[in-house]
Amino acid sequence: MTATRPPATALLAAALLLAGCGGNGTSMSHELPGCATGDDATAANGVVLMAQSVPTATWLPCVESVPVGWTFAGLDARSGSSRFWLDSNRDGARAIEVVLTEDCDTSGATEIPSDREDLRRFERVTQVAPQYHGRRYYVFDGGCLTVVFTLAGENRGEPLALATHSLGVVSREELAAQVHEESGRRLHLDPPVDEGGGS
Helix, strand or coil: CCCCCHHHHHHHHHHHHHHHHHCCCCCEEECEEEEEEEECCCCHHHHHHHHHHCCCCCCCECCCCCCCCCEEEEEEECCCCEEEEEECCEEEEEEEEEEEECCCCCCCCCCEEECEEEEEEEEEEEECCCCCEEEEEEECCCEEEEEEECCCCCCCHHHHHHHHHCCCEHHHHHHHHHHHHHHCCCCCCCCCCCCCCCC
16 A cells, blocks of 8 residues: 655645744654655655755755665654654664754764765764764755764664665755646745845
8 A cells, every 4th residue: 555645735834834933943754754755756745844944955865765674763854954763673773863954064074985976975983882883974065964873783784785775865956846846836845036036
């Protein structure tokens, strides 16, 4: 059975309320922020919420797939930042946390060749034993995507591979086109800019 999603109009209305709530505005979701969902393979509602929470971000995180042994734990979107978690049956709750912010501090991290075009990648390991703690940063125009690892299992290769292959990104431009199309061209992900430069 395929789960149905709320229509884009209802979702975007909720997202716009989130964006207008100021520093205390928050929205929790237990729906997987999938990169491509449903018959039309469009980004899930949670991705739109994250886009509204960090309006400068040109890329938004999403989940390509959830491997066996892993579960999606929830998404917290608030004005200025968003985060979601993946639990592992071997590494415990919130073994992987994905955080979207406008910027981030990469001091102490090493830049390595990126696996994603237009995103610079940095790595920093803060602890190896008894748990493995590390951060992976993807820095891009208007935003930063941080993947936080807290791994307790002996095999760390699988969770690290998860971050590379199961987490994806959607461009803001593509998401904006999706919202506009799904709303019958009535709604915009971002307020349109008038000819005078205002919104």
